[in-house]
Amino acid sequence: MVWFILRRCGSAVIVLFVASVLIFLGVRALPGDPAVVMAGEEASPAVVEAIRHEFGLDKPLPAQYVDYVAQTLSGNLGRSTQDQIPVADILAERLPVTLELSALAMLVAIVVGVGSGIVASVRRGKLADYVATGFGLAGLSVPHFWLGLLGILLFAVTLRWLPASGYVPFTEDPGQNLQRMLLPALVLGTGFAAILMRQTRSAMLGALSADYVRTARSKGLAEAKVVGAHALRNSLTTVVTVLGLQLGALISGAVVTEQIFVIPGFGKLTVDAVLTRNYPVIQAVVLVTVIGYVVVNLLVDIAYAYLNPRIRLSGGGHG
Amino acid sequence: MSLLEITDLAVHFDTEDGLVQAVRDISLTLEEGEILALCGESGCGKSVTAMSVPRLLPPGTTKLSGSIRLDGRELTTLPEPELRKVRGKDVSVVFQEPMTSLNPSFTVGYQIAEVLRRHEKLSRRAAMDRAVELLELVGIPAPRRRVKEYPHQLSGGMRQRVMIAIAVACSPRVLIADEPTTALDVTIQAGVLDVFRDLRDRLGTAIILITHDLGVVADIADRAVVMYAGRAVEQAPVAELFARPRHPYTLGLMKALPSAAVNGRLAEIPGMVPSPMSDPDECAFRARCPRAQDDCATSRPPLVRQAAGHLAACFHPGEQP
Ligand SMILES: Nc1ncnc2c1ncn2[C@@H]1O[C@H](COP(=O)(O)OP(=O)(O)OP(=O)(O)O)[C@@H](O)[C@H]1O
Numbered sequence: 001m002v003w004f005i006l007r008r009c010g011s012a013v014i015v016l017f018v019a020s021v022l023i024f025l026g027v028r029a030l031p032g033d034p035a036v037v038m039a040g041e042e043a044s045p046a047v048v049e050a051i052r053h054e055f056g057l058d059k060p061l062p063a064q065y066v067d068y069v070a071q072t073l074s075g076n077l078g079r080s081t082q083d084q085i086p087v088a089d090i091l092a093e094r095l096p097v098t099l100e101l102s103a104l105a106m107l108v109a110i111v112v113g114v115g116s117g118i119v120a121s122v123r124r125g126k127l128a129d130y131v132a133t134g135f136g137l138a139g140l141s142v143p144h145f146w147l148g149l150l151g152i153l154l155f156a157v158t159l160r161w162l163p164a165s166g167y168v169p170f171t172e173d174p175g176q177n178l179q180r181m182l183l184p185a186l187v188l189g190t191g192f193a194a195i196l197m198r199q200t201r202s203a204m205l206g207a208l209s210a211d212y213v214r215t216a217r218s219k220g221l222a223e224a225k226v227v228g229a230h231a232l233r234n235s236l237t238t239v240v241t242v243l244g245l246q247l248g249a250l251i252s253g254a255v256v257t258e259q260i261f262v263i264p265g266f267g268k269l270t271v272d273a274v275l276t277r278n279y280p281v282i283q284a285v286v287l288v289t290v291i292g293y294v295v296v297n298l299l300v301d302i303a304y305a306y307l308n309p310r311i312r313l314s315g316g317g318h319g
Numbered sequence: 320m321s322l323l324e325i326t327d328l329a330v331h332f333d334t335e336d337g338l339v340q341a342v343r344d345i346s347l348t349l350e351e352g353e354i355l356a357l358c359g360e361s362g363c364g365k366s367v368t369a370m371s372v373p374r375l376l377p378p379g380t381t382k383l384s385g386s387i388r389l390d391g392r393e394l395t396t397l398p399e400p401e402l403r404k405v406r407g408k409d410v411s412v413v414f415q416e417p418m419t420s421l422n423p424s425f426t427v428g429y430q431i432a433e434v435l436r437r438h439e440k441l442s443r444r445a446a447m448d449r450a451v452e453l454l455e456l457v458g459i460p461a462p463r464r465r466v467k468e469y470p471h472q473l474s475g476g477m478r479q480r481v482m483i484a485i486a487v488a489c490s491p492r493v494l495i496a497d498e499p500t501t502a503l504d505v506t507i508q509a510g511v512l513d514v515f516r517d518l519r520d521r522l523g524t525a526i527i528l529i530t531h532d533l534g535v536v537a538d539i540a541d542r543a544v545v546m547y548a549g550r551a552v553e554q555a556p557v558a559e560l561f562a563r564p565r566h567p568y569t570l571g572l573m574k575a576l577p578s579a580a581v582n583g584r585l586a587e588i589p590g591m592v593p594s595p596m597s598d599p600d601e602c603a604f605r606a607r608c609p610r611a612q613d614d615c616a617t618s619r620p621p622l623v624r625q626a627a628g629h630l631a632a633c634f635h636p637g638e639q640p
């Protein structure tokens with residue numbers, strides 16, 4: 001298991017290296033000259049040149065890359081070209097917001113999705129199964145923005161249970177914070193809950209008809225133990241894999257959700273940075289996203305191996 | 320009163336293609352300490368008959384009728400919570416499929432300990448210690464190491480023996496062993512049969528042994544039931560059955576024994592098993608039977624007494640083919 005984790009960490013580092021090169025080149029391939037943007041349209045060529053020199057944009061590309069990596073590793077992500085605030089500070093402010101939103105959405109998705117998937121599989125062909133499958137299909141087909149608007153209309157405008165939008169930091173007022181995050185988290189989590197429900201249901205159906213489940217029953221174990229331990233344990237690998245695969249959708253979903261609910265998170269930061277060609281911020285945003293991906297995939301792989309003794313003990317990997 | 324009494328058991332399955340009549344009117348009894356062999360060709364309903372006892376058939380599609388009494392207690396209508404106290408404790412099962420019957424996510428020690436903790440209320444530690452003893456009992460070398468291993472680290476034969484360890488863990492009154500020795504080589508097979516014999520001698524466990532292997536039947540069983548197309552066609556004490564088989568199907572099976580093989584090839588009974596979907600009023604073996612006469616086509620031969628304890632369902636019983 002230790003070897004397995006070390007090997008996975010090794011490949012994660014390689015992925016990060018490649019990603020950093022691509023990010024570096026990608027930003028420079030965007031149309032528009034950042035020095036001109038920073039200086040303003042009517043600045044004199046001398047000012048543009050000075051800015052270009054100050055930000056090292058006149059050096060050859062490899063040298064710029066080395067600068068970039070060294071700076072990044074020392075925690076210096078540059079300054080926003082919009083307002084000269086250090087990018088690291090912006091991230092420190094925005095990232096936790098999105099992490100909270102995503103974590104809550106995931107929590108909703110796991111509890112609702114896995115829970116209803118289990119119930120649907122156990123009650124296969126009964127009413128509960130049809131209800132869960134029906135809602136699953138609906139949850140998959142409804143886009144985030146539509147669901148978000150509906151949610152605002154119902155809970156905020158009509159029922160007046162929840163505020164329509166806005167954000168209060170958790171550190172300031174946890175109750176207010178959760179109240180305002182609830183609806184966005186539900187909106188963002190619904191799609192995942194639906195996907196998880198379907199995958200859990202089909203994995204559980206497979207497991208429930210497996211011979212080892214019959215063996216568990218033949219021991220006289222309670223049905224809760226048969227389903228919750230024997231069948232579920234073998235379905236969790238599917239659940240974990242699906243979680244990993246859906247990460248991209250979670251991030252893009254967060255961008256949309258933050259726009260709808262006016263939450264000052266990472267998604268909103270990304271959109272604003274792209275619209276204003278704020279290179280240092282774009283670079284940082286993409287880098288953090290890649291790191292998030294790599295880390296979550298690493299965790300998924302480790303969880304997968306942990307759940308699957310065949311992989312854990314052989315040191316191999318899946319996929 | 321016998322330990323186990325199965326009366327007029329019929330088991331049908333609702334499938335997409337129609338009703339599969341897997342077992343049709345079987346009656347049999349099992350005494351304490353008796354080893355009863357169930358034999359017959361593949362698909363004749365041996366496993367289904369046996370799995371009906373602890374009700375381990377798929378609940379949605381199984382239609383079961385008749386009566387199964389353990390110590391006089393009706394099992395077919397016993398509520399699930401009561402039945403769960405019977406499963407694994409009074410009636411336990413060694414399944415036919417050793418490769419898939421163990422849970423790949425748990426150590427074999429855990430899977431053995433689980434049944435002990437359920438019924439014997441042993442602590443985690445005590446159950447694990449007992450699991451080691453049980454692995455030793457079924458002849459698995461280095462049991463202390465093996466308890467911590469997962470099924471995929473064990474060969475098919477070892478998994479089979481782990482299944483046996485689970486089944487015998489709580490000293491059941493009835494042990495159902497479905498082809499328990501198929502995946503084993505001959506020396507280990509003998510060891511497993513010894514475990515069964517020992518269980519019977521020490522605790523009076525009654526065993527339903529399902530097997531294709533008439534050699535195993537001759538070796539260990541007291542009595543045998545020969546099944547064909549969901550019915551019992553012959554039933555007798557083993558010595559009597561081998562000495563004087565009455566049903567031509569039994570005779571055919573005995574010719575199919577490896578020891579009776581000619582030129583190293585197994586003799587096969589020519590012809591096809593009838594469909595499990597229809598059940599015409601005739602002898603099901605008629606089309607393959609060397610003794611078939613006109614009367615075999617007009618009604619089904621009942622299972623009748625041929626000699627003391629010897630029943631056969633044939634209009635023309637005898638020793639000649
Ligand atoms: N769950 C089920 N659904 C539908 N049909 C079934 C089911 N289980 C068994 N059958 C059918 O019932 C018949 C008897 O099956 P059974 O498993 O008892 O045979 P068997 O005598 O044990 O054969 P084998 O020696 O191959 O194990 C077969 O035709 C089989 O296809």
Ligand SMILES: [Mg+2]
Nearest residue numbers: 365366415497
């Ligand atoms: Mg069988």
